[in-house]
Amino acid sequence: MEPTERRRELLLAAKKIFADKGYHAAGVADIVAAAEVARGTFYLYFKSKRDVFAALLDYIFESLMKRLQAIPLDQPEQILKGLMDNVALVEAFFEEDTEHAQIIIREAMFLDEDSSRRVDEMRHALVEYLVAVVRHWQEAGILRPLDPELVAHAFLGAWREFFEQRVILGNITASSEKILENLIQLFLFGLIDPEHFTLAADHLREIGEEEEANA
Amino acid sequence: MEPTERRRELLLAAKKIFADKGYHAAGVADIVAAAEVARGTFYLYFKSKRDVFAALLDYIFESLMKRLQAIPLDQPEQILKGLMDNVALVEAFFEEDTEHAQIIIREAMFLDEDSSRRVDEMRHALVEYLVAVVRHWQEAGILRPLDPELVAHAFLGAWREFFEQRVILGNITASSEKILENLIQLFLFGLIDPEHFTLAADHLREIGEEEEANA
Amino acid sequence: MEPTERRRELLLAAKKIFADKGYHAAGVADIVAAAEVARGTFYLYFKSKRDVFAALLDYIFESLMKRLQAIPLDQPEQILKGLMDNVALVEAFFEEDTEHAQIIIREAMFLDEDSSRRVDEMRHALVEYLVAVVRHWQEAGILRPLDPELVAHAFLGAWREFFEQRVILGNITASSEKILENLIQLFLFGLIDPEHFTLAADHLREIGEEEEANA
Amino acid sequence: MEPTERRRELLLAAKKIFADKGYHAAGVADIVAAAEVARGTFYLYFKSKRDVFAALLDYIFESLMKRLQAIPLDQPEQILKGLMDNVALVEAFFEEDTEHAQIIIREAMFLDEDSSRRVDEMRHALVEYLVAVVRHWQEAGILRPLDPELVAHAFLGAWREFFEQRVILGNITASSEKILENLIQLFLFGLIDPEHFTLAADHLREIGEEEEANA
């Protein structure tokens, strides 16, 4: 068999095992069993268990990047549909192959410095993408001039929360579309009833002044 | 030494070790070394390594509950200050003792079913609290009638994202107050410039109709 | 409490525990729990776990001796009843307190050199007693002049086999009286039908001669 | 090295160690030291310390069965020689490799339910074999119609007693042949001098009547 193919088989076996059992519970024995190769063969293609996990993160990262690069940022004429389509696309990536999400969210994030750095790169890619979208519509005067990074991180966090609950933990049964729609509405229009915008804004200003006075 | 005291010492030692090295990398040997007791002593107070971790989650949960119970939900006259104060209080709990957060967020969430259930209880307590706040101001007609649970989860997720970045991973240097303030503004007023509310709402409706037509 | 009393309580607790769980599975913790004293108290009366076991063997040995010494060897006029009564008495000792038997047969026999020596003393006492009985009736011309020690050991072994099966392992449900009666009949009259005694004796002689020829 | 061979080496090492030190005192460390392999290698071939012991019992059981199956039950023309040859064969099995006997008699019998069940199977095989022999000669009218199982158990017990004393504990120096010969004589002809058979039988009857009267 071609070396590259062997390596790929092992990588996919590792993906399945890590997603199933988690990094620590997964053993090299499980991986080679799933790949149907001998124990020693594993070490022909990967330096260690850590190494195959790192390779896995690379693989997932690259897969995600391919998707993101396929999205045009500047064409959408309709802000809402644009946002929804684009975010849905990211969600689809993780939902198509739930193992990806299991690994990224459950395992890689806090496994060690190296892993968390790699996840951070992914997060950064997503954030940059969201930032670009927000900035695009801010420049068009449609969105208010809030810090785009803050918005991106906030949205990412909110979305991750629901994704975790729904896909990883299975605590929510609502459809991903419905959730996403509501989430976007919340982020776009905010909580406050427009009638009370002025009142609310006044309060906000007062609080700021109080705090400055206290400081 | 009084048994209760010894147990507490071991618990705190375990908290430090688990926060430092993570559940898997932490050994009972580390814990007893930190507590400066013999190996066997550990098993006088805890059934196993798992057991001490569970006890730790209980301890953190109870500590957090004490804080939350101290907050009056129905008195705040000012929505913004109320929300900010209350959320800040939760944040303070985790920030005072970063180890708490390390353990809850990095380790407990996905360690196993038992642990994730416990973390879920905590999340639930926080969500319920946020839901109560949102509902309070919805009934007062100040907030729009969005699903309070959705709002609560979204806010929790967004907040967690920043907390992780700032406290656990150290990627952000902005002050927690500033972040919280911006976050609340985002959730309250939304992204869209009020001038374009009507336009945006129209788009939203169109999208809905398109989708129904497609279905 | 009087020291002697305390010691006795511990000894009896140990007897129960050792009989229940066996020497190795029994822990000092079990013994002190059964005796309702503190862990340390145990070591006030016994040097070690081994020590309490040795003391237990002494105790059982003495109890058995008291019984045996109470039996008159020379008065019985009737050989069968005499044998049966006497053997039944030994059996009764172990059956009254099954724990005795559990400990002697299951644990002490092969635990270590010291224990097996003690059990051997007991066995010796029983054998000597049986030897005396056999010899008594041999001198009266009732029993054939077989080696009395051989007879005693053989009987002891056969009896032990049934006792183990019945009391320790629970494999036999027949009453001890019935078994004993049959056993004694077997030992007294033998297997061969008297009609064939001569024939059998001839065979026996032939075999002996063959073997001598082969040697 | 071939797996089967390694496993066999470990099994034999375990046999030696268990026979030497007993189940509890023997450590996996001792076994792997005797087999001159690493600790982990042991667990390549056996699930646990218990497991290797069980495997050992199987091995001994099978070895014994091979011997027993080689014995024709129905051909012997001479009762005495037949019995002696056959029993001697069983004895030889244990005497050739004393470790077998050490393990079966000292350790396995009362270690736990599983072990004692296995030993019981062996005992059963021997008993059945003896029963068949006895029954064979009973049908030929040579032996009296005593319960064959009782006879078999009694003989087995008596034989075990001597075997233990001689081989395991080293208390007897007489040759096994001499002992066996005497034992068989005892079982065949019984203790009572034929001249007194009638007298003895009368006594026996009287005892029975007395007991019935008392009941």
Place this chain on the structure above:
DNA sequence: TATGAATGAGCCTTCATTCAT
């Protein structure tokens, strides 16, 4: 390249014994 038997450091846990109170 592929194999899989062998390795051994390292982990969790138990329990007889000690000792300060």
Place this chain on the structure above:
DNA sequence: GATGAATGAAGGCTCATTCAT
């Protein structure tokens, strides 16, 4: 005498990694 918390040696077992074939 009595207590029971503390001890730590010892034991069973796992698993990532190596290496001779």
